[in-house]
Amino acid sequence: MSDLGPVLVVTNLDDPTTDLVIDELHGRGVPVVRFDSGDFPTTLSIAASITPDGVQGTLSTPTRSADLSHVRSLYYRRPSGFAFPHLDEQTTRFAVTQARYGLGGVLASLPGCLYVNHPHRIGDAEFKPSGLAAAVDSGFLVPPTLVTSDPDSARTFVKRHGPVIYKPLSAPLYRIDGVSCTVKVQEVTADELDESVAGTVHLFQRRIDKTADVRVTVIGDQVFCVRIGSDLLDWRTDYSRLTYSVVPPPPGITEALQAYLDHFRLVFGAFDFCxxxxGRWWFLECNSSGQWAWMEPETGLPMVAAMADLLERKSA
Structure with missing residues (x-):
């Protein structure tokens, strides 16, 4: 398989999940070139030509070089953004745009490359209303959901479907007194909703009376289902209170998982159900670049090996 070239790994420096996968690939003798978009242009460079045979050229880091016409696969994880601190604000905006559409465009167009996942497909799948609509079409049970900026509609929905939870449509980090924070999933009542709802768009969803959560990680054609036990509304708020057990998927779930991934043209997905x-599984969301490796030592599931198989293109 060495003639397929290296695996490109695009992520930030602090990514323990990626570290495990790269160690596995190194143990198999599979070449890996790891970089972060934030390294450009200081320690990352690119020279690419558009030819009748597709993109050709090289991508170089201080220790590695990749032939862009012979990339085996690209593992797109969690790169940091482009930064040009030596430039003024206006020039920085120009440079960032050129880097995004130039370097980003080349990386999105590699001939014969398996993307896990393609960055454009990740972008498509990150829109939560699109994901919920695709989940319904794929055959999942989805809780009644309202996306609105209208206070009256929000209050009516809560009264009709209560108990109801509020979820952020996206969760950018912000800081309070220097501490990184994010908006939590929480239950809301109609009398808590005032006219400030009109300030932006919000997502409200009927709260399911749950007995557990399930994280389903799909890696290529392998499906790993882990039951997560806790008494938390959002299990991600306190990992120390969680218990884990491997469970089989109910009838129809595997087919719905594949239909969802096919809709967005993904080969990996981290699905959350309650x-x-x-005993019915209700779809909550799918993260197309989600975390998963922490569950392997808790369950013994061979997830790192499965990801390495996929990136190595072992079945190709």
Whole structure:
């Protein structure tokens, strides 16, 4: 398989999940070129030509070089953004735009490359309303959901479907007294909703009376289902209170997972479900670049090996 060239890994410096996968690939003798978009242009350079045979050229880091016409696969994780601190504000905006559409455009156009996942497809899938609509079309159970900036509509929805939770449509980090924070999922009542709802768009969803959560990680054609036990509304707020067990998917779930991934043209997805009192799985979301490796030592599931198989293109 060495003639397929290296695996490109695009992520930031602090990414333990990627570290595990790269170690596995190194153990198999698969070449890896890791870089972060934030390294450009200081320690990352590119020279690419558009030819009748596709993109050709090289991508270089201080220790590695990749032939862009022979990239085996690209693992797109969590790169940091482009930064040009030596430039003034206006010139920085120009430089960032050129880097995004230049370097980003080349990386999105590699001939014969397997993307896990393609950055454009990740972008498509990150729109939560699109994901919920695709989940319905794929056959999942989806809780009643309202996306609105209208206070009256929000209050009516809460009264009709309560208990209801509020979820951010995206979760950019912000800081309070120097501490990184994010907006939590939380239950809301109608009398808590005032005219400030009109300030932006919000997502409200009926709260499922759950017995557990399930994280389903799909890596290529392998499906790993892990039941997460806790008494938390959002299990991600306190990992120390979680318990884990491997469970089989109910009938129809595997087919719906594949339909969802096919819709967005993804080969990896980290799906979150909650399980109600009748044992039904309700779709909450799918993160197309989500975390998963922390569950392997808790369950013994061979997830790192599965990701390495996919990136190596072992079945190709």
């Amino acid at each position: 399980v109600d009192q009748e």
